[in-house]
Amino acid sequence: MPDVGQQVTKSVLGIIGGSGVYDIDMDRARWRTVKSPWGKPSDQVRTGEIGGLPVAFLPRHGRGHVQSPTTINYRANIDALKRLGVTDLVSLSAVGSLKEELPPGTFVLVDQFIDRTFAREKSFFGTGCVGHVPFAHPISPGLADRLEAALKAERIAHARGGTYVVMEGPQFSTLAESRLYRSWGADVIGMTNMPEAKLAREAEICYASLAMVTDYDSWHEDHGVVDVAKVVAVLRENSGAAKRLITRLARDFPRQHPPCPIGSDRALDFALMTAPAKRDRKLVAKLDAVAGRVLGKPPRRKRNY
Numbered sequence: 001m002p003d004v005g006q007q008v009t010k011s012v013l014g015i016i017g018g019s020g021v022y023d024i025d026m027d028r029a030r031w032r033t034v035k036s037p038w039g040k041p042s043d044q045v046r047t048g049e050i051g052g053l054p055v056a057f058l059p060r061h062g063r064g065h066v067q068s069p070t071t072i073n074y075r076a077n078i079d080a081l082k083r084l085g086v087t088d089l090v091s092l093s094a095v096g097s098l099k100e101e102l103p104p105g106t107f108v109l110v111d112q113f114i115d116r117t118f119a120r121e122k123s124f125f126g127t128g129c130v131g132h133v134p135f136a137h138p139i140s141p142g143l144a145d146r147l148e149a150a151l152k153a154e155r156i157a158h159a160r161g162g163t164y165v166v167m168e169g170p171q172f173s174t175l176a177e178s179r180l181y182r183s184w185g186a187d188v189i190g191m192t193n194m195p196e197a198k199l200a201r202e203a204e205i206c207y208a209s210l211a212m213v214t215d216y217d218s219w220h221e222d223h224g225v226v227d228v229a230k231v232v233a234v235l236r237e238n239s240g241a242a243k244r245l246i247t248r249l250a251r252d253f254p255r256q257h258p259p260c261p262i263g264s265d266r267a268l269d270f271a272l273m274t275a276p277a278k279r280d281r282k283l284v285a286k287l288d289a290v291a292g293r294v295l296g297k298p299p300r301r302k303r304n305y
Contacts, residue, residue, distance in 0.1 A: 011257040012054045013250055014086035014205070016077070018192060018212070019094040020235030021242050022059040026050055034080040037286040038124075041076040042067050045084060050250035056084045060093075060192060069169045069191035070119050078199040079124075082289045087257040087265070088143050089200055090249070091209045092242050094235060095164065095190035096173070096217035098182045103213065104234045107158040107241070108188055109148055110209040111139045114165045114181075115194040122195035124202050124290050128280025130273040131202065131291070138197045140206035140264045147208055150249040156241050162187035164211055166194035178219040189217055202271075203290045206264045210245075212238040268294045 015024060026048030033044050043062040048055055058077055061067045081089060095108070102108060125131035144160075151158045165181045167173065169191035173181070181189055188211045200207035214234040259265065268291055288297050 010054070010085070010087075011253055011255055012056060012085045012087050013050075013253055014081045014084075014089040015055065015057045015246055016081075016089065016091045016196070017057060017059045017242075018092045019061065019065065020212075020232075020239040021092050022061075022063050022065070024055075024057050024243055024246055026055055026057070032084075034083055036076040036079040036083070037288075038075040038079050039073045041080045042072055045080055047084065050247055053250045053253050053255065054085070055250055056081055056086050060196075070117075072192070074196050074199055075121055075124060078196065078203050078205070079289055082203045082205060086205055088140070088206045088253075089208070090143070090147065090246070091193060091196060091207065093164075093190050093192050093209060093211050094214050094238070095188040095211040096215045097188055097213045098165070098178070098186050098217060098219065099188075100220075102159060102162075102187060104215055105157060105237060106213045107151060107156055107238075107245075108162045108164075108211040108213065109139075109144050109151075109158065109160045110164040110188065110193070110211050111137075111144070111161045112163040113138055113194060113197060114163060114184065114186060115198075117166055117168045117191075117194050119168055120195055122198055124199065124287060125272075126283065128274065128278075128283045129287065131268065131271045132273065133198075133201050133267040133271045134263075135198060135201055137262050138201065139208050140260045140262065142258060142261055143206045143208040146249060146253065147210060147245075150245050150252065153252075154241070154244050154248050156245060159187075162211070164193055164209065165189040167191055173218050175218050178217045181217075182219055188213065201264060201267050204265050204267050204293070206260050210242070212242060214238065
């Protein structure tokens with residue numbers, strides 16, 4: 001693997017599997033323990049190849065679904081994938097629909113978020129090394145284009161564009177909350193894409209979110225309240241389609257990582273505010289993978305897929 005401080009040219013596709021997606025088929029696959037200074041990731045990372053493309057897969061909730069949306073160590077997850085050289089990251093997430101025209105079974109290529117979480121660490125930066133990355137457009141459009149092409153090729157029902165409300169959970173929405181989010185014009189609701197998307201931007205990883213609709217949340221009078229049994233039934237159908245999609249995406253993916261049209265992969269160029277002499281050494285050391293390119297202290301790792 002090239003040093004993080006060098007320009008990354010080889011594509012490495014990262015996949016974060018949400019509810020119902022705990023593994024994917026790959027060649028030369030193995031589960032690998034990746035140590036992170038930010039703590040323990042949700043699980044080991046499964047690395048391998050699909051169609052010759054290096055792929056790193058991480059089950060967001062862990063195998064067996066042991067992590068709740070709030071207890072997931074999002075920083076460790078993103079840091080671990082960065083250490084494995086991931087250049088492009090696809091997030092698979094189960095969501096509820098806030099729109100009649102997005103029924104269960106639909107895949108939504110999200111392009112905006114409303115962050116309603118409050119109990120999670122949301123940044124790699126902080127006291128001793130302050131950083132502010134641009135986030136007006138949280139999704140990397142080039143990666144979203146490739147996902148859309150794969151969806152069409154696999155004939156999977158989908159919608160391009162949509163706003164994802166990220167709630168804290170783990171409870172589902174009240175009726176009043178569901179109606180409120182609909183009044184905002186939001187399209188889907190879930191519990192996991194924040195702070196994941198923010199951290200991916202800080203780590204200069206191109207990020208796209210594929211939201212898999214499992215239910216109509218609690219607003220839809222004809223579908224009743226949300227319960228786990230209903231969600232799991234749709235999850236089984238969605239997971240099969242998601243795995244076909246990832247296989248298609250990987251096989252058609254460019255082997256040389258193209259520059260992101262909105263600069264996701266250069267997000268730290270002008271982000272650091274703290275003067276070098278004032279930076280906290282311990283925090284800077286933890287940022288070796290995430291921000292080593294701009295801090296001048298990239299980690300030395302080898303990619304073994």
